[in-house]
Amino acid sequence: MRRFIQKYYALLKVQLSTSATQAAQYRVEFLMGVALSAFWTLSAVAPLWILFQQRSTVAGWRRDEALVVVAFFTMLKGFIAAFLEPSVNNTVEHLRKGTLDFLLLKPADAGFLVSTTRLAPWKGTDIVGGLGLLLVALRGLGRWPAPTAWLAMLAVLAAAVAMLHALWIMVVALAFVTVKVDNLTYLLGSLYDAARWPASVWRGPMAFLFSWVLPLAVMTTDPALAVLGRLQPVEALRAVTLAAAMSALSRAVWLRSITRYTSAGG
Amino acid sequence: MSGARSFIEKWRGLLGVGVASAVAYRGEFLVWILTTNLPLIMMALWTTVAAEGPVGRFGQRGFVAYFLGALLVRFLSGSWVVWQLTWDIREGGLGPRLLKPMHPFAYYAGENLAQIPLRLLVSVPLVLALVVGVGPAALGHDYRQWLLLPVLLLGAWLVLYTAMLVVASLALFVDSALAVWELWMAVGYVLSGYLMPFELLPAPLRRVAWWLPWRVTLALPLETLLGLCSVRESLAGLALQLVWVTVFGAAALALWRRGMRRFAAFGG
Numbered sequence: 001m002r003r004f005i006q007k008y009y010a011l012l013k014v015q016l017s018t019s020a021t022q023a024a025q026y027r028v029e030f031l032m033g034v035a036l037s038a039f040w041t042l043s044a045v046a047p048l049w050i051l052f053q054q055r056s057t058v059a060g061w062r063r064d065e066a067l068v069v070v071a072f073f074t075m076l077k078g079f080i081a082a083f084l085e086p087s088v089n090n091t092v093e094h095l096r097k098g099t100l101d102f103l104l105l106k107p108a109d110a111g112f113l114v115s116t117t118r119l120a121p122w123k124g125t126d127i128v129g130g131l132g133l134l135l136v137a138l139r140g141l142g143r144w145p146a147p148t149a150w151l152a153m154l155a156v157l158a159a160a161v162a163m164l165h166a167l168w169i170m171v172v173a174l175a176f177v178t179v180k181v182d183n184l185t186y187l188l189g190s191l192y193d194a195a196r197w198p199a200s201v202w203r204g205p206m207a208f209l210f211s212w213v214l215p216l217a218v219m220t221t222d223p224a225l226a227v228l229g230r231l232q233p234v235e236a237l238r239a240v241t242l243a244a245a246m247s248a249l250s251r252a253v254w255l256r257s258i259t260r261y262t263s264a265g266g
Numbered sequence: 267m268s269g270a271r272s273f274i275e276k277w278r279g280l281l282g283v284g285v286a287s288a289v290a291y292r293g294e295f296l297v298w299i300l301t302t303n304l305p306l307i308m309m310a311l312w313t314t315v316a317a318e319g320p321v322g323r324f325g326q327r328g329f330v331a332y333f334l335g336a337l338l339v340r341f342l343s344g345s346w347v348v349w350q351l352t353w354d355i356r357e358g359g360l361g362p363r364l365l366k367p368m369h370p371f372a373y374y375a376g377e378n379l380a381q382i383p384l385r386l387l388v389s390v391p392l393v394l395a396l397v398v399g400v401g402p403a404a405l406g407h408d409y410r411q412w413l414l415l416p417v418l419l420l421g422a423w424l425v426l427y428t429a430m431l432v433v434a435s436l437a438l439f440v441d442s443a444l445a446v447w448e449l450w451m452a453v454g455y456v457l458s459g460y461l462m463p464f465e466l467l468p469a470p471l472r473r474v475a476w477w478l479p480w481r482v483t484l485a486l487p488l489e490t491l492l493g494l495c496s497v498r499e500s501l502a503g504l505a506l507q508l509v510w511v512t513v514f515g516a517a518a519l520a521l522w523r524r525g526m527r528r529f530a531a532f533g534g
Contacts, residue, residue: 051315191303196307206310
């Protein structure tokens with residue numbers, strides 16, 4: 001087991017350093033990314049800011065509490081941009097060109113390789129932006145969460161990351177069936193926008209969709225609730241269970257599609 | 267005389283190809299429709315707010331009408347030429363386009379215009395939702411504004427299209443033209459009335475944004491559709507559209523001409 005972990009840790013380091021070498025070519029892009037992420041964060045906060053000039057609460061959330069949700073929304077958006085999208089796009093590109101075979105032949109788990117084939121931490125400026133928003137919001141609230149609240153937050157945030165990873169892996173699996181997947185990742189990315197509000201904004205069928213089928217609301221609202229000290233143990237358990245179930249499902253879908261893959265020349 | 271005939275023939279051919287490619291790529295078109303979901307997300311937020319009491323003159327119905335209308339305007343006047351053109355410049359697709367007996371700007375415009383039937387088709391459910399779901403009361407009642415609406419939509423498309431051409435022409439000089447466009451979008455989301463009704467912007471910001479190009483690409487046709495503004499305001503907006511189209515159009519042509527001098531087709 002220890003050797004297994006050591007091997008994959010070393011692999012991860014290699015993947016990161018190759019990505020970093022490639023990234024060194026894109027310094028201007030990085031600076032532009034920083035500027036852009038500032039503008040996008042402002043545009044995500046603008047409606048809330050205008051809204052809370054007229055109201056003190058919306059769907060049971062006060063301004064700074066809603067801001068905590070936006071903070072987690074921004075952080076996870078950065079995570080998607082830095083760690084999920086580049087790998088998925090690269091894998092789809094491999095599929096289209098028929099070079100995925102080289103990756104499959106390597107003596108390591110293909111699912112791992114596909115998830116880490118290209119990492120772009122410099123695209124994760126939103127992660128820093130989200131942390132900044134969180135600090136602003138906590139200052140506005142005027143109280144610092146207890147250590148247990150932070151622990152609960154880490155647990156549900158990890159669950160959210162696992163759910164996002166599972167969703168994106170399933171998109172890759174879909175690429176084996178239809179090659180035009182760049183559109184699909186784009187679609188998934190735009191659906192993720194629904195996670196920017198507290199879950200209680202959604203009603204009726206949408207509430208069900210976003211908490212169980214495509215649990216976007218869970219991903220950002222649960223960490224926020226945890227920080228605010230309002231997360232029920234049941235909710236935390238649900239998030240972790242959902243994440244485990246989705247990861248298992250995506251692993252099964254992935255293995256199934258990889259065994260059926262006949263390669264570009266086949 | 268034959269000049270006019272060849273002009274008509276060219277455009278007929280262009281539109282024919284455009285319609286064919288729009289039909290061929292209907293999947294992409296559908297995905298574009300599905301990714302344009304931010305107005306619906308905003309609708310969820312604002313109707314929740316309005317459930318506790320109206321915001322300005324917007325009640326729950328008002329917000330539903332506003333964001334359905336925003337989708338409608340986006341579908342009818344949207345364009346993605348900035349992605350097409352920058353892609354063509356970078357990947358070398360521009361070379362063959364330059365060989366055609368027609369300015370590339372006109373070529374892409376023709377492709378956009380050829381999508382009108384498909385765009386009208388996806389608008390039908392939205393119009394139905396507006397009329398049946400929200401009720402005709404949510405729409406404007408002045409027939410003059412109805413006459414103006416198609417003109418304003420065309421104007422909105424032209425402002426967006428020419429602005430995109432300016433940014434795409436930058437791709438002839440720098441690599442990161444698309445980042446400039448993202449900046450345009452991020453600012454535009456707030457200032458065009460896409461995230462919230464334009465009139466809910468704080469007054470000082472609104473006074474400045476009134477003159478900027480973003481409002482006339484979305485809020486203007488939208489307010490005309492819903493009868494939220496007077497005929498005079500619609501006409502003033504039309505004049506402003508003309509100004510921006512002229513500015514962006516001239517800038518795009520000038521940039522393009524300069525860029526063409528240094529453009530060497532990839533692989534050439």
